[in-house]
Amino acid sequence: MKKILLSISVSLGIYNFAQEKADIPVVDTTKAWSIQGQNTLMLNQAAFSNWVGGGANNVGWLAGVNYNMTYEKGKDLWENIIILGYGQNNTKGIGTRKTQDVINLSTNYGREFAKNWYLSGGASLQTQFAGGFEDGNNPDAKKLSNFMAPGYLNIGAGVTYRPNDNFTMTLRPANARWTFVLDEDLQYAGTYGLKNDGDSSLFQFGFLGTAIYKLKIMENINLINTGSVFSNYIDHPERLVLSYSGVLNMKINKFISTNITVDLLYDHNQIRRTQLKQTLGVGLAYNFESGKKRSDNKSNQSWLK
Template sequence: MKKVLAVFCIVFGLLLQAQITDYQKVIDSINQKKWDSTAIDLDSLANPRIIDIRSIKKDSVKITNNVVIIPNNNDTSPLTPSSILTLPTLKRWFIFGQNSLVFNQSSFSNWYAGGNNNIGVIGKVNYNIVYKKNRHYLDNNIQLGYGFVSSTGQSTRKTDDYINIMTNYGYELAQHYYLSTGFQFLSQFTAGYNYSNTPDPVFDDRVSKFMAPGYLNLGIGVSYNPNENFQVILRPLNGKFTFVLDEKLQFAGNYGLERDGQVMRAEVGTMLNILYKIKLFKDATYINQINFFSNYLQHSERVDINYSGSLNLKFNKYITTVVTIDMMYDHDQIQKLQRKQTLGIGITYNLGYKVERDSKTGVIKPFVN
């Protein structure tokens, strides 16, 4: 029986071997080659070779020159400590510039209702130059404006004229609170006239000119700036200096002068400045700025008030409508409310920010994510 079982196993094995076809042999050889190509050669690990793979940070930009300029987001709002100090860079210069040129023109020919041909131009420049490092910032603001209108039969008349230069140093004391100190200079470019009294004036009819008057404010205090839309500056110690460098205008009562021939009037008091920006909708922003000053030395109850409102309507990248209103009350100058309003549609071109690179690494993070 055992011999019969052994013979049966041998025969069965021969039958199984006969079932392996040539196709199966081809398949097995392919699988073997694939295994050999992917298998780890353990002997090769005895002498490893390191390959240098260069990598570039995804959020960094390598620059070769000293300065890079990146376009801004067309926001015309003033830069504030909050919008600067919350940025992650350690050292940076920011330059934001707005340049506006507004035209208005009227022409008449045989117009039954009447009219006078005229053309007017107003140019405005507004630049912020800000340095920020750690908790320190230095904000320099330059605002210049000049406008005129020329009408048939009349001399050219000035419609706008101002120089406003401000410098402010701040140090972050705590979250949203900053030590604040700086100065402001105000004046105008050319002589001004009262066209109601002198329709065709000459230089001797001037009522103002450069540094007549000129104003200089110096002070120290604190500021509160929780976000870019709201800022409060309080300076309990603030000096206000009024300059009148034109002998013809150095009479008592002019620009608060106390005696004839006085060149400068000095006041010491407290100053409060509030900035509040309202975004009406996507392309419309209204900026409110109001300033209060009270003189410690004389009549502290007579508070000087200066309000400025600006409505900016942006049609596209370059065409903008600007409506401004300025109101001022200074009891020492005139015991009436002074008011100025302008409306213009024109070309506005905004510059971007200038960023100083890190001198050690030459790498900066992008300004816009």
């Protein structure tokens, strides 16, 4: 009898312990915030002495940061992007010229309403740090641009499609776009679409579509493609503002990499020709990743590792 009672007691104890463990809520240790970033410093230099083929001594540098900060929890998705870059080249007999100058900030919040689809709203700002001039950015030449001249601010709402970490597309049928020209020397009619002399801004309302596609070509070689299109409902909707940016990153080791960038832009209000910018740099690049995303396929982020 004692043995039977002992067996029943042990069985009840094990059962109660198992029930208590089952009642303990499972703690989700996955972080809602994740941060991916790249810091770069590219250097180039050339020196000549009694070189019959000719050439001018020069030294250049280019520094930049590219951060992607994402919040994912439940049906909420909030992505923030910070891209900053500036570079100069000094050539003997010519002086210092700007080779890179970009400020690109954006934020987009979405609430999932169907698998991979989000109702979203967000804003973005694009401008530059310093003045741009004709004749290869010669500061003695005619000024073409400056900080917030132009500066582009977009605020809009629409939908975002994000099937994985490598592809994001946002469509905003309702998007307000302001073009700012805060440099008084550039505030005359026709510049960046300004209607009258002395105007400091231009308002447009229309459709904005953006997309980012990250492609891992092979081990340590990846390509980031970014594109956008804007159509102004108010005036000449057929005059699309088109832009494309491609960044090819070839990683040599943990701290050294080669970057090739290509930027294409067509904006009727700037010049009626396609603009092209291309850079090549070899130097220091430090990548980091903090936080674990909730995405089903974590390997989608392997392009950055």
